[in-house]
Amino acid sequence: MEVMDVDIAEAGPSTSAVVTNLTEESTGSQTTTVKSDLNTPWIEKYRPKTFSDIVGNEETVLRLEKFSSCGNVPNIIIAGPPGVGKTTTILALARILLGSAFKEAVLELNASSDRGIETVRNKIKMFAQQKVTLPPGRHKIIILDEADSMTDGAQQALRRTMELWSNTTRFALACNNSDKIIEAIQSRCAMLRYGKLSDQEIMTQLLKVCKIEGVSYSADGLEAVVFTSQGDMRQALNNLQSTWNGFKHVDSTNVFKVCDEPHPLLIKEMLLECVDQNISKAYKIMAHLWKLGYAPEDIIVNIFRVAKHLEIKESLKLKFIMEIGQVHIRIVGGLNSLLQLSALLAKLCTLSATTEK
Numbered sequence: 001m002e003v004m005d006v007d008i009a010e011a012g013p014s015t016s017a018v019v020t021n022l023t024e025e026s027t028g029s030q031t032t033t034v035k036s037d038l039n040t041p042w043i044e045k046y047r048p049k050t051f052s053d054i055v056g057n058e059e060t061v062l063r064l065e066k067f068s069s070c071g072n073v074p075n076i077i078i079a080g081p082p083g084v085g086k087t088t089t090i091l092a093l094a095r096i097l098l099g100s101a102f103k104e105a106v107l108e109l110n111a112s113s114d115r116g117i118e119t120v121r122n123k124i125k126m127f128a129q130q131k132v133t134l135p136p137g138r139h140k141i142i143i144l145d146e147a148d149s150m151t152d153g154a155q156q157a158l159r160r161t162m163e164l165w166s167n168t169t170r171f172a173l174a175c176n177n178s179d180k181i182i183e184a185i186q187s188r189c190a191m192l193r194y195g196k197l198s199d200q201e202i203m204t205q206l207l208k209v210c211k212i213e214g215v216s217y218s219a220d221g222l223e224a225v226v227f228t229s230q231g232d233m234r235q236a237l238n239n240l241q242s243t244w245n246g247f248k249h250v251d252s253t254n255v256f257k258v259c260d261e262p263h264p265l266l267i268k269e270m271l272l273e274c275v276d277q278n279i280s281k282a283y284k285i286m287a288h289l290w291k292l293g294y295a296p297e298d299i300i301v302n303i304f305r306v307a308k309h310l311e312i313k314e315s316l317k318l319k320f321i322m323e324i325g326q327v328h329i330r331i332v333g334g335l336n337s338l339l340q341l342s343a344l345l346a347k348l349c350t351l352s353a354t355t356e357k
């Protein structure tokens, strides 16, 4: 079950493609094999190959760069939200450390591979025992991507293995949630944390890609892509590419059509109606969104995102956000009716009436 969850939520169908790509690529030299193939997903085409191309999280990347330059890298765990460059970083690290030996000296196991106790025992053991000629002072690397989807049992099997082969092998783990990695493994690794990328960082990367690909865009279009991506570079690039492929022009209307999210301007209007205590107008917008068929969870998430940036008095905004959070909990708990969302509007109107402006 757990394995499936992660596959869908994060890696999607591209996971296995990544693995094959890599093995092919690593046989060659450093030259990037960028094909101007329409079908290449941009997330792969623009996957950074070196540390300097990785956007954001500068301090952590710098730390890794130091590790890699002295050669003696500890076991590491990179934890952070999806699409911020965890897998990319580990692959870049392995490439820098191992160079042309990448193919023989790296074992990559991700959530789509079988990672039960047996695999951990056998595959990792076999790999760790293999003799590979490496540059002096370097180690073989075992990459466990999406490690938080490994069962506790498999992780337990790993801890001993980690120590047993420590003079020939290093482990690099990536996960979304470091809580799901057992303590015993955490204490054997250096923990590096990645945060979400800032809007500015994503925007810069989008502009770069737009320039290379010759994408026709408007400023509000790119802002919409940044808004929908919420600090996730993978999502940003995917949304940009889908909009470009689908409409041949990236403006906000097209972006929200592709991403199938309620338009934030509409939501902003709705919230401002609540500030003016105009419940019927606010409800009209909500009913419209409901009729369009958006999922209640998508609606509430977007209400929150918009509310965060609403230009109203801070004290009122805090009350709004608290109320939105309460309704979010209810929706996630299963009370996901239009009634709940309408009640939220009524509550916001009341809050606005009782808070001095």
Ligand SMILES: Nc1ncnc2c1ncn2[C@@H]1O[C@H](COP(=O)(O)OP(=O)(O)O)[C@@H](O)[C@H]1O
Pocket: 010, 042, 043, 044, 046, 047, 048, 053, 054, 055, 056, 081, 082, 083, 084, 085, 086, 087, 088, 089, 174, 205, 233, 234, 237
């Ligand atoms: N920090 C980053 N800088 C540049 N591109 C990034 C960054 N993070 C993610 N990307 C883009 O998103 C894609 C997926 O990133 P990945 O490293 O697989 O994310 P995850 O953190 O989920 O493992 C990369 O191929 C790259 O195109």
Ligand SMILES: [Mg+2]
Pocket: 086, 087, 088, 145, 146, 174
């Ligand atoms: Mg990843």
